[in-house]
Amino acid sequence: MGVVVDLDRKRDKKPSIDALVALTEEDIQKVNRLIMERMQSDVALIPQLAAHLIAAGGKRLRPMITLAAARMCGYEGDRHHGLAACIEFIHTATLLHDDVVDESELRRGKESANSIWGNKASVLVGDFLFSRSFELMTADGSLQVLAILSRASSVLAEGEVLQLITANDTETGEATYLDVISSKTAQLFAAAARIGAVVADRPAAEEEALETFGMNLGIAFQLIDDMLDYSAKQATLGKTVGDDFFDGKITLPVILAFRRGNDEERAFWRRTLEDMDQNDGDLEYARALMEKHGALRDTVERARHYGSIARDALGIFKDGPDKAALIEAVDFCIERAF
Amino acid sequence: MGVVVDLDRKRDKKPSIDALVALTEEDIQKVNRLIMERMQSDVALIPQLAAHLIAAGGKRLRPMITLAAARMCGYEGDRHHGLAACIEFIHTATLLHDDVVDESELRRGKESANSIWGNKASVLVGDFLFSRSFELMTADGSLQVLAILSRASSVLAEGEVLQLITANDTETGEATYLDVISSKTAQLFAAAARIGAVVADRPAAEEEALETFGMNLGIAFQLIDDMLDYSAKQATLGKTVGDDFFDGKITLPVILAFRRGNDEERAFWRRTLEDMDQNDGDLEYARALMEKHGALRDTVERARHYGSIARDALGIFKDGPDKAALIEAVDFCIERAF
Numbered sequence: 001m002g003v004v005v006d007l008d009r010k011r012d013k014k015p016s017i018d019a020l021v022a023l024t025e026e027d028i029q030k031v032n033r034l035i036m037e038r039m040q041s042d043v044a045l046i047p048q049l050a051a052h053l054i055a056a057g058g059k060r061l062r063p064m065i066t067l068a069a070a071r072m073c074g075y076e077g078d079r080h081h082g083l084a085a086c087i088e089f090i091h092t093a094t095l096l097h098d099d100v101v102d103e104s105e106l107r108r109g110k111e112s113a114n115s116i117w118g119n120k121a122s123v124l125v126g127d128f129l130f131s132r133s134f135e136l137m138t139a140d141g142s143l144q145v146l147a148i149l150s151r152a153s154s155v156l157a158e159g160e161v162l163q164l165i166t167a168n169d170t171e172t173g174e175a176t177y178l179d180v181i182s183s184k185t186a187q188l189f190a191a192a193a194r195i196g197a198v199v200a201d202r203p204a205a206e207e208e209a210l211e212t213f214g215m216n217l218g219i220a221f222q223l224i225d226d227m228l229d230y231s232a233k234q235a236t237l238g239k240t241v242g243d244d245f246f247d248g249k250i251t252l253p254v255i256l257a258f259r260r261g262n263d264e265e266r267a268f269w270r271r272t273l274e275d276m277d278q279n280d281g282d283l284e285y286a287r288a289l290m291e292k293h294g295a296l297r298d299t300v301e302r303a304r305h306y307g308s309i310a311r312d313a314l315g316i317f318k319d320g321p322d323k324a325a326l327i328e329a330v331d332f333c334i335e336r337a338f
Numbered sequence: 339m340g341v342v343v344d345l346d347r348k349r350d351k352k353p354s355i356d357a358l359v360a361l362t363e364e365d366i367q368k369v370n371r372l373i374m375e376r377m378q379s380d381v382a383l384i385p386q387l388a389a390h391l392i393a394a395g396g397k398r399l400r401p402m403i404t405l406a407a408a409r410m411c412g413y414e415g416d417r418h419h420g421l422a423a424c425i426e427f428i429h430t431a432t433l434l435h436d437d438v439v440d441e442s443e444l445r446r447g448k449e450s451a452n453s454i455w456g457n458k459a460s461v462l463v464g465d466f467l468f469s470r471s472f473e474l475m476t477a478d479g480s481l482q483v484l485a486i487l488s489r490a491s492s493v494l495a496e497g498e499v500l501q502l503i504t505a506n507d508t509e510t511g512e513a514t515y516l517d518v519i520s521s522k523t524a525q526l527f528a529a530a531a532r533i534g535a536v537v538a539d540r541p542a543a544e545e546e547a548l549e550t551f552g553m554n555l556g557i558a559f560q561l562i563d564d565m566l567d568y569s570a571k572q573a574t575l576g577k578t579v580g581d582d583f584f585d586g587k588i589t590l591p592v593i594l595a596f597r598r599g600n601d602e603e604r605a606f607w608r609r610t611l612e613d614m615d616q617n618d619g620d621l622e623y624a625r626a627l628m629e630k631h632g633a634l635r636d637t638v639e640r641a642r643h644y645g646s647i648a649r650d651a652l653g654i655f656k657d658g659p660d661k662a663a664l665i666e667a668v669d670f671c672i673e674r675a676f
Binding site (some may be wrong): 031041042043045046091094097100101119121122123125127128130131132135137138139141145147151152154158160161162165166182184215338 | 379381383384417431432435439457459460461462463465466468470472473475476477479481484488489491492494495496498499500503512536563621
């Protein structure tokens with residue numbers, strides 16, 4: 001009977017990260033304390049600027065993944081708190097540098113750090129958080145963790161450079177786009193998940209499974225992010241629509257619409273995204289072309305594919321609340337599209 | 339008799355880093371090969387941009403210090419090559435971010451990376467080199483080295499932020515200035531030197547001595563750099579004079595001239611460096627005020643003080659060519675003022 005109720009509830013309720021949040025709540029508080037502690041500096045601008053971004057929140061999705069993965073692996077120590085903080089530091093440093101690179105004025109609905117304190121401070125405080133993260137990792141003392149996270153950081157930077165190169169290039173294909181998002185986004189999700197098995201000292205197969213989980217969850221997450229940037233849903237959430245369009249970024253919705261379009265439509269994409277000659281109404285027309293060619297719908301379909309791989313990767317772990325929460329997080333990352 | 343000849347030679351010859359270069363020549367070639375190898379990436383822009391800066395050279399002073407310090411400590415392995423490459427990577431990442439922060443158009447007499455490839459690429463390739471450096475360190479496998487270099491990187495970033503804050507603030511005192519240069523420059527020299535003792539597994543007293551050597555050499559080095567920015571010597575070397583003045587940076591020559599100046603002179607410093615209201619002839623007048631108050635001369639005097647501490651720190655090591663070369667490097671860093 002319990003099963004019937006569960007199924008009913010699933011049908012009623014949209015997937016959410018509430019279960020993941022609830023399960024990791026106590027741990028996340030410890031992670032937050034560590035973050036606040038370790039971002040301190042005698043140079044007052046550093047904690048000020050870092051707090052603006054870190055305290056403002058964000059979902060803490062990456063640290064939650066580490067915490068839940070460690071729990072699922074039966075870990076009972078407290079190293080995962082410090083390592084989850086490391087991952088959030090790397091993520092935050094990346095956001096600071098991203099905002100400089102993208103010349104963003106908003107981040108998480110607030111004025112971005114670079115628009116308040118300037119690009120210079122954002123670059124340097126990003127460097128500080130990044131270094132601090134490696135200090136924290138060194139204090140943890142696992143060379144295996146250091147190898148995973150230093151590698152993830154390099155690949156992440158490579159992905160950011162690749163994204164910069166492909167910007168404004170409408171010839172960019174889906175394979176290159178996948179390279180970009182695997183590197184700049186999914187790699188850190190993969191590392192976050194894998195570390196759960198590493199701290200719990202689990203066999204290589206479980207590390208690998210969690211890496212696959214994180215990688216594919218990260219790809220699905222970024223696909224939906226890129227889709228939302230053109231979607232009506234995003235507009236109803238009070239977020240801005242069209243940032244990628246205005247930046248000339250080549251994301252999957254554009255790639256699909258470009259490849260499925262006729263000559264006239266391709267000329268439109270070249271004018272707006274390559275020549276960056278954008279006029280009133282262009283974003284609306286871009287969205288209409290995506291609608292016409294099913295580009296947003298199929299971006300979600302692609303995300304479902306990676307989501308399935310992520311879910312299946314957890315197949316080797318015993319059922320339980322942590323595993324269920326991680327799987328629901330995959331569903332959430334995709335279903336937030338609607 | 340040998341001693342007499344040596345003394346004569348010393349009197350004849352200006353101190354140089356030739357001895358250090360000669361002693362570390364073979365090792366530096368190995369370091370250079372590692373650098374070229376480890377800055378590769380499938381993302382072609384990364385090695386292109388990195389090569390522009392790294393291959394262009396610079397003196398490789400920091401890696402040479404690690405190599406000579408390791409030799410002086412009797413080290414016979416090859417770990418110091420990888421670690422010297424790490425230090426050069428961190429230094430290069432910092433230069434890339436510095437040029438973005440300073441909006442520099444020239445670096446080492448060539449067009450700077452940010453003026454060729456843009457600020458965005460410089461920020462991201464800097465991040466890549468920084469991450470790569472931690473990958474290399476992790477491969478070396480010493481948690482002690484990781485602790486020293488991750489700490490040095492954090493402090494370095496703190497120093498850069500502090501420098502940013504003190505820019506345009508003519509009230510900045512000598513103590514704060516010393517904090518800035520100790521953090522942003524000397525910390526990495528200190529780490530570079532200390533690692534020589536760490537790889538050779540020498541006792542704590544020798545680690546500490548090398549750290550003191552590097553720290554004080556680094557301070558002297560930066561003092562002379564800041565002095566040269568206002569000096570006629572720099573102009574004869576074909577380098578630009580006045581970069582710090584045009585950036586509104588508060589360095590020791592300014593601090594001394596400001597503190598020793600009268601009301602009218604202080605008004606000049608406030609107008610040019612705080613309000614950044616600079617006219618033709620202002621740099622020349624700034625240099626005249628420094629001359630009047632002995633600000634450049636006394637900046638060199640301060641550098642001599644730190645140079646002496648650096649030299650004395652090596653007192654506990656046995657005499658030999660490596661020690662002699664390191665000591666001559668201190669003299670060189672100071673005497674290049676003339």
